[in-house]
Each structure stands twice: as structure tokens, then as C-alpha cells.
Amino acid sequence: DAKTTQPPSMDCAEGRAANLPCNHSTISGNEYVYWYRQIHSQGPQYIIHGLKNNETNEMASLIITEDRKSSTLILPHATLRDTAVYYCIVRVASNSGYALNFGKGTSLLVTP
Amino acid sequence: EAEVAQSPRYKITEKSQAVAFWCDPISGHATLYWYRQILGQGPELLVQFQDESVVDDSQLPKDRFSAERLKGVDSTLKIQPAELGDSAMYLCASGWGPNSGNTIYFGEGSWLTVV
Numbered sequence: 112d113a114k115t116t117q118p119p120s121m122d123c124a125e126g127r128a129a130n131l132p133c134n135h136s137t138i139s140g141n142e143y144v145y146w147y148r149q150i151h152s153q154g155p156q157y158i159i160h161g162l163k164n165n166e167t168n169e170m171a172s173l174i175i176t177e178d179r180k181s182s183t184l185i186l187p188h189a190t191l192r193d194t195a196v197y198y199c200i201v202r203v204a205s206n207s208g209y210a211l212n213f214g215k216g217t218s219l220l221v222t223p
Numbered sequence: 224e225a226e227v228a229q230s231p232r233y234k235i236t237e238k239s240q241a242v243a244f245w246c247d248p249i250s251g252h253a254t255l256y257w258y259r260q261i262l263g264q265g266p267e268l269l270v271q272f273q274d275e276s277v278v279d280d281s282q283l284p285k286d287r288f289s290a291e292r293l294k295g296v297d298s299t300l301k302i303q304p305a306e307l308g309d310s311a312m313y314l315c316a317s318g319w320g321p322n323s324g325n326t327i328y329f330g331e332g333s334w335l336t337v338v
Contacts, residue, residue: 213265
């Protein structure tokens with residue numbers, strides 16, 4: 112299984128861009144990179160996913176390196192409500208499908 | 224926006240009692256997952272359904288846990304008997320299908336405290 116490595120914690124000032132890195136050096140060609148976040152006591156919230164190309168939606172941008180061994184999630188203008196644990200997940204094949212295997216994630220603290 | 228519905232939101236039960244959690248996935252979603260999340264850790268997959276069939280229950284403690292999705296729509300996760308170590312949040316998630324590119328959406332979770 113392709114595993115991911117994320118820093119355990121990061122800080123970001125409100126209004127600034129938050130750049131969350133993720134290493135996935137053993138990723139296979141058909142595996143997607145997914146990002147979820149989890150605010151305390153709530154279920155994980157889908158943010159974005161990508162295969163090879165960079166992606167952008169209303170929540171964030173995902174930058175994937177050309178060799179696909181790492182990626183960065185960018186929250187362009189962080190707010191206090193973005194304080195959460197962010198999970199970078201490589202979606203790998205389970206016994207009969209593609210489940211999500213969560214690691215420990217990055218705890219992002221957005222400060223005033 | 225369609226959501227994954229779970230109930231109850233909170234449950235306190237005594238050790239050795241039975242407890243059940245219910246999940247209603249997003250309409251049309253064929254794949255349904257149950258995860259368990261212990262405080263301070265990431266969610267761990269317990270069981271995955273494709274329609275009404277179990278396709279992965281390798282991490283489900285089958286001596287006390289059971290899961291069913293009889294009509295391929297909603298699902299129930301049961302624990303009997305509950306143990307103190309089962310205290311956790313139980314998350315249900317659903318997706319259109321098992322392929323890697325299909326997004327999975329989570330419910331708000333059911334918190335279980337075993338006393």
C-alpha cells in the first residue's frame with residue numbers, strides 16, 4: 112500500500128495561505144491522492160482529489176509534483192474555521208474496491 | 224446537498240450490553256463503509272459493502288461486531304456484547320462505486336461510550 116507522510120502539526124495566520132505538504136513516494140500510477148479534513152467531533156469532510164494534474168475547487172487547490180511522489184494542499188486565505196486535522200490519503204485497492212486508509216494527518220491551527 | 228445520515232449521534236451503554244448504529248447513505252450510492260475512530264487517531268475501516276454484499280470485513284471483530292445492508296440501501300452496525308475498548312466514534316461513509324476516482328462522503332458519526 113502506498114503510504115503518506117505528513118507533518119504532525121502546522122500553524123498559519125488568519126488570512127494567509129496555508130500550504131500543507133504530503134509525501135507519497137510509493138504511489139502507483141492508478142492511485143488518486145485525496146484530501147479530507149476533520150473538525151473536532153465531526154465526520155471527515157471531503158476537500159479535493161487528483162490523479163496527475165493540479166486541481167482547484169471552491170475550497171482549496173491541490174498541487175501534485177510531476178513524479179507524483181508528493182503533493183501540497185493549499186488553502187488560499189485561511190480562516191479560523193479552517194482549524195482542523197487534514198488527512199492526505201492515497202486511495203489504494205482493498206479486497207474488492209478502493210477504500211480510504213487514514214493516517215494521523217496534520218493538525219492545522221489558524222491563529223488570529 | 225445530500226448527506227450521509229447516521230443515528231444515534233450519541234450513545235452511552237453499559238459493558239456487556241448490545242448497541243446498534245444505523246446509516247442511510249446518499250441516495251444511489253452503491254458502496255457503503257463503516258469506520259471506527261478512537262480519540263486521537265485516524266478512522267479505521269471496519270467493513271465495506273458493495274450493494275448488499277460485504278466485500279471487505281477483514282478488520283471487523285466478528286466475535287462481537289456484525290454489519291448488514293439487507294436491501295442494499297441503509298445499513299446497521301451492531302456490537303454485542305459491548306466492551307470498554309469499543310468506546311469510539313463510528314463513522315458511516317458512502318460512494319457511487321468502488322473505483323479509486325469516486326469520492327467517498329462521510330456522515331457526522333455516532334459517538335459510543337461504554338461504561
